Amino acid sequence: MARKDFHFNRRAALAGFPLAAARLSRAAQESSDRSPTSYPGAYSYDDQERRELNEALSSRTLFRWYGPSKPVKVAAFEKAFAEYMGVKYALAVTSGTAALHTALTALGVGPGDEVILPAWAWYACYNAILMTGALPVFAECDESLNIDPADVEKKITSQTRVVMVLHLYGCGADMDRLLLLARRHNIRILEDTAQSLGGQYKGRRLGSLGDIGMYSFQISKTLTAGEGGAVVTNDPALFERAARFHDLGLLRPLHKDLLGREAMSGFVGVNYRMNEMSGAVMLAQLRKLDTILAAFRRHARYVRDHIQSLPGLELRSLPDAGGEIGTAVFVFLKSKAARDEFVKTMRAENVAAHPPTGSLYLPAVPHIEQKTAMHPAWPSFNTPRGKSIRYGADCCPRTVELYDRCATLPIGAKDTERDLRGVVAAVKKAYRT
């Protein structure tokens, strides 16, 4: 893309950002990023996606299981994705939300169960837990912006089944401590890797370390088919439950062959099947992941290396800096007022810094604070624990404080050295405000 367009878009992003309403406004979440920085997958589309899509269309078979000819795209994508992640099984689904719902159901989560999730997360994390009928229990985040293992331990009860570990914005959570904790308390780990596709923790792909992992291919994620998602696991029983739930309760021949046998009988499922067009685009996208990640990493490192020794400027802590994917760099200012002032000065310098977007402090969202489910008799809030639990701003105060002091420095896969130098120069100017 031409540099001129790029700068135009960056400027449009700045102009469109309603600073005062930043905290919980969905509009702010959506209008603050309109540059190529926010759409690395979409901006990488080329003849590879076109060729894959054309093949799918020419086959007249856009359904993954059958049609006028043999469907191949979703099946090939699942195989390639499992290989990339270093897992035995991958299941393509229609969205990240569908992937979370499928993963939780595969883990056997349902009414009466509790699922711990970070207070700083995305609506889908909370919603998927509600959909199973279980009770969401929020835990604090730490300076890595990910769930704090020490607070997770405090939130475990006899009803806790799963910890939903979210690898926020490209950086893995402290998996060693979380896995140890889970083993000790006999609970399972679901990794929400929607924002950290291809990232690693101590040499292993994020999403492959816990019992089950999930990804999103919505347009703001690293790779995209517009919508889409995936579930990965090494556990054949979890895969069979996931495959069945996502497709009416059935186990189709491809997945049965992969498993080698059918270990359980059917149960009720939904329809979260990925179609062949999405599979075709994702096949082409996946081949580009390493190139996109290498650019992000290089650019994020450049910015971090040049600002980390500034006295008094605090950076996001990275549990495994080598595995982080660098889709943004995060800094903490002294207070919310200082953060807002920092963002204002950065914008005056034509750098699209902004408060965190694409994730938020969930417990203070009005319908969450008020515990409004899809139906008054919904099981989540009708157990004794569900009735007594309190959300709101006070439920995870440390996370609120971190969230309010945090600013995002945008990193783009297509940034030039001049862009990056500009970001560094603007930080040096703005951070003392």
Ligand SMILES: *Cc1c(COP(=O)(O)O)cnc(C)c1O
């Ligand atoms: C985007 C996202 C999801 C949901 O993915 P969709 O494909 O939009 O349904 C879930 N979790 C996190 C952390 C996300 O960022």
